Amino acid sequence: MKRMIVLGTGSFLPERVLSNADLEKMVDTTDEWITTRTGIKNRRIAGKGEETSKLASKAAARALDMAGLAPGDLDMIIVGTITPDMGMPSCACLVQKELGAAKAFALDINAACSGFVYCLDVADKYIKAEPDMKILVVGAETLSARVNWEDRNTCVLFGDGAGACVVTGKTGKRGLLASKLFSDGSLYKLLYMDSAPSMNKELACQDNDGSYIKMAGRDVFKYAVRSMDMAITNVLEQVQVPVEDISLIIPHQANIRILKSLGERLGIAGEKVYINLDKYGNTSAASIPIALDEANRLGHIKSGDLVLLCAFGGGFTWGAALFRW
Numbered sequence: 001m002k003r004m005i006v007l008g009t010g011s012f013l014p015e016r017v018l019s020n021a022d023l024e025k026m027v028d029t030t031d032e033w034i035t036t037r038t039g040i041k042n043r044r045i046a047g048k049g050e051e052t053s054k055l056a057s058k059a060a061a062r063a064l065d066m067a068g069l070a071p072g073d074l075d076m077i078i079v080g081t082i083t084p085d086m087g088m089p090s091c092a093c094l095v096q097k098e099l100g101a102a103k104a105f106a107l108d109i110n111a112a113c114s115g116f117v118y119c120l121d122v123a124d125k126y127i128k129a130e131p132d133m134k135i136l137v138v139g140a141e142t143l144s145a146r147v148n149w150e151d152r153n154t155c156v157l158f159g160d161g162a163g164a165c166v167v168t169g170k171t172g173k174r175g176l177l178a179s180k181l182f183s184d185g186s187l188y189k190l191l192y193m194d195s196a197p198s199m200n201k202e203l204a205c206q207d208n209d210g211s212y213i214k215m216a217g218r219d220v221f222k223y224a225v226r227s228m229d230m231a232i233t234n235v236l237e238q239v240q241v242p243v244e245d246i247s248l249i250i251p252h253q254a255n256i257r258i259l260k261s262l263g264e265r266l267g268i269a270g271e272k273v274y275i276n277l278d279k280y281g282n283t284s285a286a287s288i289p290i291a292l293d294e295a296n297r298l299g300h301i302k303s304g305d306l307v308l309l310c311a312f313g314g315g316f317t318w319g320a321a322l323f324r325w
Contacts, residue, residue: 002131003175009293010062011163027152039256043159043281053094055162056140067166071101080115080285113313115285131169138164139285159281163289178238179321191314224312231320247305253277253287
């Protein structure tokens with residue numbers, strides 16, 4: 001049986017660092033307030049020439065290099081993002097152009113913070129049909145372009161960056177063992193972002209005061225912990241793997257309290273939950289692949305390890321994926 005395996009990982013972050021001390025000068029907040037409530041100390045902010053597609057392409061190049069492949073080897077490019085460079089073409093098409101991956105077809109997936117897990121699940125379906133495909137899966141965001149910098153409850157949370165992996169099919173015990181996706185559009189008002197104002201007055205949203213992230217933090221917290229716990233339990237039950245066998249959980253890097261609560265609900269030791277949001281903040285669809293690449297390159301993931309990815313995001317969307325590395 002051929003399973004989807006990861007051939008290489010990569011990530012890329014903007015140069016500019018925005019610290020909590022910097023934010024103290026911008027909004028009514030303090031380093032202590034941000035750290036206590038979120039666990040975030042710094043985040044990266046994109047500058048000139050660091051659009052989402054550019055960050056994605058640089059992360060992709062690093063993943064291809066680790067995989068030992070050239071852009072021309074790719075058959076498909078999937079980018080998870082809610083902050084593409086423009087409405088059309090897709091960010092994935094721009095990545096294809098940037099890389100010179102002429103053979104690949106390309107598409108974006110909008111699943112907010114769950115975007116990378118959604119992309120992996122889609123890639124797996126293609127590989128089940130055509131196991132020799134080489135697919136580039138990317139999560140990339142420039143959330144700094146979609147934040148209200150006067151709202152201290154949201155502007156302290158988000159950062160920019162990109163992560164990527166190259167996947168294909170291979171016979172053996174390694175690879176994606178199970179994945180499961182969920183969504184609940186009835187709760188979208190708890191975490192959403194308006195689009196640009198409509199040019200059709202009949203379709204114009206009357207309360208659209210800006211294309212930036214709006215969030216009811218306390219409600220999101222409650223749903224996030226419960227939903228990720230449910231997704232993880234579902235995936236583990238599919239393959240009859242007990243939670244104590246998991247080598248490493250790489251969750252969406254949203255909030256330290258969410259991650260600690262999730263670990264407690266699962267009964268997972270803290271050292272098994274990979275956390276880097278103190279350095280990068282919440283990078284939405286980019287957070288899991290950035291953390292995956294970091295953990296991979298630091299040697300925290302070894303051959304045969306059971307690695308669990310899980311995410312929750314606006315939509316609501318959530319899901320989990322289990323790999324044997």
